Amino acid sequence: MNVEISTPATELVQRLGSTPRGARLARRLTGTALATWGYPHDGDLSHTAQLIVAELAANAVTHGRVPGRDFVLRLALLPAADTLRIEVSDARGDRALRFLDGRLEDENGRGLVVVQVLAKLWGVSERDVELALSAGRRPCPRRPGPAG
Secondary structure (H helix, E strand, O other): OOHHHHOOOOEEEEEEEOOHHHHHHHHHHHHHHHHHOOOOOOOHHHHHHHHHHHHHHHHHHHOOOOOOOEEEEEEEEEHHHOEEEEEEEOOOOOOOOOOOOOOOOOOOOOHHHHHHHHOOOOOOOOOOOOOOOOOOOOOOOOOOOOOO
């Protein structure tokens, strides 16, 4: 038996189109992943996780959309910490996160407040790309591109 096939992973990483359909798919993938990991689709954890993903994905496709670029959903099950880590990253880096002051008559403005209330720990971090270099090794020299 192939161990990779028979053992469910505890992490899901998926690129999704920055469209309402992509946001809906993110929510559905969350429920499916949690069910695969042993958390019932109709359980409290699944409902809460799907709601958080729905809010974050909706924000990614509404406010963080860059035409032609995807957003990324990452779920990581961390049983030792009794935690499900949810990450949604959008394609925009030029807009800071902001909370709107949603009044009762407003149709928008309360999604991130819902996330904050439901999440154990919530925050925003910038995405950095790092490359660890071994001591004594130098990176490959940059070759000049074709002239033109």
